[in-house]
Amino acid sequence: MNSGGPKRVTQRDVARAVGVTSATVSYALNGQPGVSDELRQRILEVAAGMGFRPSRLAVGLRVGRTNTLGLLLPDVANPFYPELASGVIDAAAEEGLQVFVSQVGLDGRDHLPTVTALVDSHCEGLLFTAVLPEDTPMLTELQARGIPFGLINRRIDGFAADWVGIDDRAAAKELTSVVLGGRRRVAIFGGPERSSVSAGRTAGAVAACEEAGLVPLPDGRSGDLTRESGAERARELFAAKGPVDLVICGNDVIALGVIDVCYDLGLSVPDDVAVTGFDDMSFASAGPLRLTTVEVPRQEMGRQAVRSLLDRLGGYDGEPRVVQLPHQVRRRSTA
């Protein structure tokens, strides 16, 4: 049942056409010595004319290198990741590396099947964007197998690995301090508490509150990084305790949900309720919204992660590289 699969032109086809052996074609194409200039020229022409392209499978198998990286992204509903991916893909391409982008379950659950597929495909290195503490055994296994990897954004407490991100705690503390003003009733709507990023942001916001001598409301401190979750938490909190003065959100998407609810309830932002986001997603700066948030260098995070990974692939075997990129508080109109 050959379904008429693609008929590839092989090196042997080229060799036959030129009247040499396949090895000679290989030498010619790879710029190895041992082929006269004329012959090389002729081989190159014939190969191009026949549309020959070396099989990456065969080359990878033979040489033991595939020039391929794997990137694991959680659910794409969160616009945070595409830009990060863009940085990774671009930086990799500049080094002649291809990237296998794979989607892992929502919120990064269940990395294992994806990682397995990537390793089976001989990815030379892996980049994770949404690890959770329970991924530790899988990462340890990767280390045992000698497959280098790096973490982007989230990391795992007490697990040493290459990482690039920002200082989420400091950023959240800074943001909170800046917008606090005289507001006393403040709520924190964070992301999943098992995420190091979300945990850091929440901790920073709490710290800023405490420094100002107030305790944030206990509700909603962790939850999903979605608009629905932000809306739901806002509705519940406002219903139970009335509108608050300020809601510090774990990301821009949560903030959008909170603002949706304010809008529905006829509450003015920021006069009745101030709201901050995090990440500075593209929509955050839109005229009618002008969300106060923190800019995170997503693209650059991706690029730097590729750089660290390349060093590992190049044989660097030293201490984990921890790269903390600068962030930027963007104070706009919502707080």
Added chain:
Amino acid sequence: MNSGGPKRVTQRDVARAVGVTSATVSYALNGQPGVSDELRQRILEVAAGMGFRPSRLAVGLRVGRTNTLGLLLPDVANPFYPELASGVIDAAAEEGLQVFVSQVGLDGRDHLPTVTALVDSHCEGLLFTAVLPEDTPMLTELQARGIPFGLINRRIDGFAADWVGIDDRAAAKELTSVVLGGRRRVAIFGGPERSSVSAGRTAGAVAACEEAGLVPLPDGRSGDLTRESGAERARELFAAKGPVDLVICGNDVIALGVIDVCYDLGLSVPDDVAVTGFDDMSFASAGPLRLTTVEVPRQEMGRQAVRSLLDRLGGYDGEPRVVQLPHQVRRRSTA
């Protein structure tokens, strides 16, 4: 200079450990007959214990199938694509196929190097999301090589190929008719005219205007699908001809740029200037924005494209499959 590359456990390692030949391990692992149940059991255990995973490179080379699809996305600044990609990746995963996601240059220019890399990697089929007429030779070459592919969203006039998208012209016409009301001074800010999608949307908007007996302003009918482009065109148009009654934009991002300018100029939306987008990106429904737009089933488009491609891979060799999915006009507050 072996940089300590990963040491894979091979089938032979397993075979040696069990004391059989590598072929037997292969039979056992692939559920082929010819191995006693006990032996099979033992092989499976040992293989699992050693962490053996068959090399996709070797299997692909030998079997001639890689179970890999290639997906080509343009620049990710446009949030349209990630969701589409998500549909593709999920649908492919359900069929046991991995997806190589590759980024092509902004606006889909220069597909060739990416396609080449994907073909070199033995992708069994390709999915394009942002083709332009100048990509025709490349697509023809793919056909000649017997590599099936499908187009998503954009297509090429007069080029027959599997395609899935919506009826952009009809959708734009419907949207425009719905929001036109008594407005007479209307501008159309479309995307790149060489994009079939943008061309269709612009044509639909023009048609609706003509049906209403008015001619849209000639400025800005094509441009980039970016916020900057929307803002720039709005500033120029407003400066040259004063504010218009209605701006029909080629996508939500352009609309955001227009709204930014209205906001800066103190123009009320929709009272002074009505604005519509296209795509219903997630931010479009946000409380303070409530953009009037058209919902496009991005995820479903990805899924359907995978389905058509799988049929091709399964040997279907008939007429190109054209799948036109339903759209939905979302009338909110900006027009």
Added chain:
DNA sequence: CTGAAAGCGCTTACAG
């Protein structure tokens, strides 16, 4: 400067 041969890690007829 060129050719014959081995081998990367698998699968698959083919003998026993």
Added chain:
DNA sequence: CTGAAAGCGCTTACAG
């Protein structure tokens, strides 16, 4: 039920 052998498409020492 099991083993030996060929071959997928390359690269790379090794002879000539």
